[in-house]
Amino acid sequence: MNTTARLSLLAALLAGAGMVSTSAMAATAVGTANATVLTPIAITAGTALDFGTFAALTGGSVIIAAAGGRSATGTVFLSPGNAGSPASFNVTGDGALTFAVTYPGSFNVTHTNTINTMAVTVTGAATGALVAGAATLPVGGTLTVASGQLAGSYSGTYTMTVEYN
């Protein structure tokens, strides 16, 4: 084999070795990426929490059950003229997800004179579940009535929070 032939053979071997080396050192594959965007949870106030009409006498408490119904402790005298009602909140969100409910601490309802108050605590379920993206959250409460509580109308506000579990 002459010199020219030897060089040609060497070049061919090098070229072949290079091609083999390239395919063995790298590879590719197709992966997938998924994401689910939840519908944000939302809550809006429905009916108000109403403790109804009563006489304080020497005091006690008025209790509105979340499921409905009113009762009293102490000497508080309930008038059936306005039996009160629980509150309701409307929760919307994603599908059938569940959520936790955070109730506020004690808050006050205040007489129209802006001076006299009564303490309120609200209660209800600790969790809820959406059905087709919606749920109604009933809320009851306990109103503490002092002896000789000043007659008149009292009102106040409170904040309810829901969060996906």
Next chain:
Amino acid sequence: MMSRAARTATVGAGLSLAVALTGAGLEARAASATGSASATVIGDIASLPITIRFQASPVELVAGGVRVRLTDDRSGPGAGSAFGVTLIGVDETGLASFSIAGATTSSYVVRTSAAETSGPAGLAPDGASPNRAEAGLIYPAEVLAEGQGISIAVSQSGGSPRELTVMVHYN
């Protein structure tokens, strides 16, 4: 090639985006709403109850086989018009009438003691038939003009002296 300043800006933008996404996530996971609560307290002018004693005098009525004996016992402190309630009389059916004093147009409620009456009783504004109800009934708060009265029907079986306490509250 990206300069140092450009890289810093890029990293900063990335952090901002991450923070923004985190904030959006929190907002999507939780929500709050403000509700309202209310109550109505009725005043109490009859701080001491009028006690009507079922005894032999001065009123004794028998109607429909039911014997009703009433005595207006207001001899204690607070007696008289200061009570806000005046016993007008008792008719032959056992319907005792009271007047409410001191208020203009007002809401009021009346409570009778449960343990001290037996059989049905009822309350109604003047001129109306009392609703029949269990003893210890409550009359719903309604508007009552000054000078108007309410009627209280009381039935009692047996002849032993009993007491009926009537308390009136209004605002």
